[in-house]
Amino acid sequence: xxxxxxxxxxxxAVTPKNSEQxxxxxxxxxxxxxxxxxxxxxxxxxxxxxxxKLIPALYNLAADGDLPSALTVVGFARxxxxxxxxxxxxxDDTKKFSRSTVQDELWQSFASRIFYHRSEFxxxxxxxxxxxxxxxxxxxxxxxxNRLFYLSVAPSEFEGILKxxxxxxxxxxxxxxxxxxxxxxxxxxxLATATELNSVVAATFAEKDTFRIDHFxxxxxxxxxxxxxxxxxxxxxxxxxxxxxxVQITASEPLGVEGRGPYYDHSGALRDMVxxxxxxxxxxxxxxxxxxxxxxxxxxxxVKVVRSIRPLKGADVATNVVRGQYAAGAINGKNVxxxxxxxxxxxxxxxxxxxxxxxxxxxxxxxxxxFYVRVGKRLPKGGTEIAVQFRAAPPVLFNKxxxxxxxxxxxxxxxxxxxxxxxxxxxIPGTALRIEPVKMDFHYGTxxxxxxxxxxxxLLLDAMSGDATLFxxxxxxxxxxxxxxxxxxxxxxxxxxPSLYPYPSGSWGPKEADDLIERDGRxxxxx
Amino acid sequence: xxxxxxxxxxxxxxxxxxxxxxxxxxxxxxxGAATRASLINFAVFCESSDKMHEMTDVIAEITKDHxxxxxxxxxxxxxxxxxxxxxxxxxxxxxxAGQKQVCCEQITFLLGxxxxxxxxxxxxxxxxxxxxxxxxxxxEFPAESEEQLWTWVDRLIYDSQMWTHVPGxxxxxxxxxxxxxxxxxxxxxxxxxxxxxxxxxxxxxxxPEYLGELPALSSVEITHAPGMRSTAMLLAGWxxxxxxxxxxxxxxxxxxxxxxxxxxVTVTLKEQPGAPIGGIRLLAGKASMTVAHHEGSGFxxxxxxxxxxxxxxxxxxxxxxxxxxxxxxELMSGGKHKVYLRALAAVVPVx
Numbered sequence: 001x002x003x004x005x006x007x008x009x010x011x012x013a014v015t016p017k018n019s020e021q022x023x024x025x026x027x028x029x030x031x032x033x034x035x036x037x038x039x040x041x042x043x044x045x046x047x048x049x050x051x052x053k054l055i056p057a058l059y060n061l062a063a064d065g066d067l068p069s070a071l072t073v074v075g076f077a078r079x080x081x082x083x084x085x086x087x088x089x090x091x092d093d094t095k096k097f098s099r100s101t102v103q104d105e106l107w108q109s110f111a112s113r114i115f116y117h118r119s120e121f122x123x124x125x126x127x128x129x130x131x132x133x134x135x136x137x138x139x140x141x142x143x144x145x146n147r148l149f150y151l152s153v154a155p156s157e158f159e160g161i162l163k164x165x166x167x168x169x170x171x172x173x174x175x176x177x178x179x180x181x182x183x184x185x186x187x188x189x190x191l192a193t194a195t196e197l198n199s200v201v202a203a204t205f206a207e208k209d210t211f212r213i214d215h216f217x218x219x220x221x222x223x224x225x226x227x228x229x230x231x232x233x234x235x236x237x238x239x240x241x242x243x244x245x246x247v248q249i250t251a252s253e254p255l256g257v258e259g260r261g262p263y264y265d266h267s268g269a270l271r272d273m274v275x276x277x278x279x280x281x282x283x284x285x286x287x288x289x290x291x292x293x294x295x296x297x298x299x300x301x302x303v304k305v306v307r308s309i310r311p312l313k314g315a316d317v318a319t320n321v322v323r324g325q326y327a328a329g330a331i332n333g334k335n336v337x338x339x340x341x342x343x344x345x346x347x348x349x350x351x352x353x354x355x356x357x358x359x360x361x362x363x364x365x366x367x368x369x370x371f372y373v374r375v376g377k378r379l380p381k382g383g384t385e386i387a388v389q390f391r392a393a394p395p396v397l398f399n400k401x402x403x404x405x406x407x408x409x410x411x412x413x414x415x416x417x418x419x420x421x422x423x424x425x426x427x428i429p430g431t432a433l434r435i436e437p438v439k440m441d442f443h444y445g446t447x448x449x450x451x452x453x454x455x456x457x458x459l460l461l462d463a464m465s466g467d468a469t470l471f472x473x474x475x476x477x478x479x480x481x482x483x484x485x486x487x488x489x490x491x492x493x494x495x496x497x498p499s500l501y502p503y504p505s506g507s508w509g510p511k512e513a514d515d516l517i518e519r520d521g522r523x524x525x526x527x
Numbered sequence: 528x529x530x531x532x533x534x535x536x537x538x539x540x541x542x543x544x545x546x547x548x549x550x551x552x553x554x555x556x557x558x559g560a561a562t563r564a565s566l567i568n569f570a571v572f573c574e575s576s577d578k579m580h581e582m583t584d585v586i587a588e589i590t591k592d593h594x595x596x597x598x599x600x601x602x603x604x605x606x607x608x609x610x611x612x613x614x615x616x617x618x619x620x621x622x623x624a625g626q627k628q629v630c631c632e633q634i635t636f637l638l639g640x641x642x643x644x645x646x647x648x649x650x651x652x653x654x655x656x657x658x659x660x661x662x663x664x665x666x667e668f669p670a671e672s673e674e675q676l677w678t679w680v681d682r683l684i685y686d687s688q689m690w691t692h693v694p695g696x697x698x699x700x701x702x703x704x705x706x707x708x709x710x711x712x713x714x715x716x717x718x719x720x721x722x723x724x725x726x727x728x729x730x731x732x733x734x735p736e737y738l739g740e741l742p743a744l745s746s747v748e749i750t751h752a753p754g755m756r757s758t759a760m761l762l763a764g765w766x767x768x769x770x771x772x773x774x775x776x777x778x779x780x781x782x783x784x785x786x787x788x789x790x791x792v793t794v795t796l797k798e799q800p801g802a803p804i805g806g807i808r809l810l811a812g813k814a815s816m817t818v819a820h821h822e823g824s825g826f827x828x829x830x831x832x833x834x835x836x837x838x839x840x841x842x843x844x845x846x847x848x849x850x851x852x853x854x855x856x857e858l859m860s861g862g863k864h865k866v867y868l869r870a871l872a873a874v875v876p877v878x
Contacts, residue, residue: 024732024769026732065723068730445627450592
């Protein structure tokens, strides 16, 4: 084989295929497509998400040079305030919530392109004036009619906002440009409302222009699941029912409902966490390799997983799902109140704050391999992780029973302390043959000095670039709701609903959750 | 008087044959309190022993962002017929993720006058196995070097700004690394020096309207600090390579290229105290695009004037020019730097 010369000649310069359209200076400088100039319009701009996440994320992107130079932000909300007041408030918030230090010079430049638009969400006049204002911004700032609408509002507001956007043709893409919408979770309350919500969105925006955000997917480690599985030759051959015993997915937090009582009491842990975040993690763990890394190829494979999840109906729910609610207890040495005593929570509430499920994915790869999923509030430690437990080695050599030879466990830590660890067996030094588990541990924070971008930074940039890989697709969302609905139905609408088990705050959930896994001869991982 | 290694660094002197044992002891003493981390082997060849203290400080800074095993090799021509001296040291810092103390190790070697041929063996025998080898070669490349060394290097970092005769060094480099060419990536800090300016220029032309002005580009002005002409030339080479200009001639401060249509394009290099590349101005008919450092500002200021008189002003990341920042930028980047090689090829004929 002849190696190409390391020093090319001048003539080796590559002519871009479409030299009229391609920026020749981008080559070698960025491995991701740069978004086009645009305006981000945030509905619900005075809310928490805008000040804590969205504006700090956009500021950090600007500081890293990842934003298009011509980018403007328009905040749309009901409260009366001027551009100047809005900018000042956001400046203070960004100083508080940004991962990087806010530099005044850059903030002033960035803030000069932030505007505030006051209107009721259902008032057509507000949209008429918005359309006019966006046109003026396009003319003055060169944003070329590209728009990203961010719906950071309650789902009940979606229909009014979207209808008005359509009525004033704000959903229409300019020639050669684009108009997109980002929808924040919850994507519905059940299958019926999700379908309705999706239809409302679809009446205004095509699916390719709809970005349903699940911030879990923007986390570095969640993105790393595919890299770990498909960029390493050693894992994929073992990633199936022949070598894996079971998978555990855990999302635990010591916090209670923290002021979200009314919302949480209406939704519960199953809707709040399992339907979206945990099923997304399950899909990334269980999916087949996509044909390529395009958004639809990846999402096609994820949808196949959700479709393969064995439905839980009637008595199956009582057998495979445990729901719990935290009672009074202690967290970090402090006494904490029971869920039913929380502010604005129904004192007779039967909303679950803990769920443990045994899920089966009925396809060839995962035949008879259970996925144990648990999520809960007021648990001893905070953390989200996926643990893949491999089958134990045959115990014939070391004079031990199968239970004594510990299994290999690969743990992908999503948060905090993102990283990957592998537990394996090793001989303890000495003349006797003593085998104990040891852990190989990789920590992002230790190995890489550079801080990871916040999930919202990555997701906003992807939406501006039109890359929907890390966003949920309509069929994915609806399939997930179909699975969840059956469980909710058994809990709330059957004649003999399974019990809601209380657990003391600061414990690892009700004893019945332990029973769920122990009857299969397994145990929950200690986090 | 010949120097001892303890005069040059603050490490613990060790016998060369016992380095691994001493490193192990170092980590055992700190066990539980610190985590050793290493993702690369970072070897630094220091052309002068006087710089070794400074290089140790640079390595200490680098380890904050790039966990590595550092191997610092210095030469002292006043040392004759003396054995190689070695010492070890650890650089520790709190991880950004939390309160964990993360440490990296540095092994330092001081070679005598005739030590150059020993470098490959010193590097090979002290690598953290299976990790990539990044070699930062300070100064000029020697006329004769060990071929096997280059075949082990994944990324070779150097600074062409320090070269007295660029074409000669390029030729030397070409010959030396030819056998290693499929593996090695050439990383010129003089190229990294213009990274933020190049990014800012690229960002301007991400805008379709500004991109439309590019075919009319007829002249370019690059402002550079005294002694940084080679940096400016590489930047001109980048424009030439990406726009497929061909070098014509160089007269005084002007370098002339032919664009794809055969039109003459003038690149003027202006010397002015300040940042290595103070700024760049592209003139395309009545449109102009300027990216420049402003005094007192940490950002690059981009000013665009369109033929119809519309003006835009943006701030873009300016980066830093100190050696630690340059190395950090370089170590963060991946890929083979094909664009750099094309930029170099575009200007070597007019140097």
